[in-house]
Amino acid sequence: MNKVILMGRLTKDPEQRQTPNGTTVTRFSIAVNRRFAKDTTDFINCVAWKKTGEFISRYFSKGSMIAVVGSIQSRTWDGQDGKKRYATEVNVDEAYFTGSKADTQGDNQYSQLPNAGDFEGDEFADLDVNEDYLPF
DSSP: OOOEEEEEEESSOOEEEEOTTSOEEEEEEEEEEOSSOTTOEEEEEEEEEHHHHHHHHHHOOTTOEEEEEEEEEEEEEEOTTSOEEEEEEEEEEEEEEOSOGGGGTTOOGGGSOOOGGGOOTTTTTTOOOOGGGSOO
């Protein structure tokens, strides 16, 4: 079984691109503290495709808390210098908000709270949520 669940902070803004055939791909890195080693942080590279990638790119930015569920994948390719290159990353299937409202004080990014599986393009663009109804 290959399943990964991570929670941490984005190290920089997600980078969203399109493949030549128009598929959305979003790459980002998460800083994850080790459970029993408080002074140790791992930086995990992640990739999200299609609607999940669009969701992450739209609602998360550098420093945002995020939880992701996915699987580990590794890949190889030949670099421009002829050397074989390797990468291991998390292929993200699900993404969730995990930070509190205080984590983004003055930032209105949590006024719209869909889950990645519910995200359908721009359907949330005009969503007006009264903050009194938010659970945090």
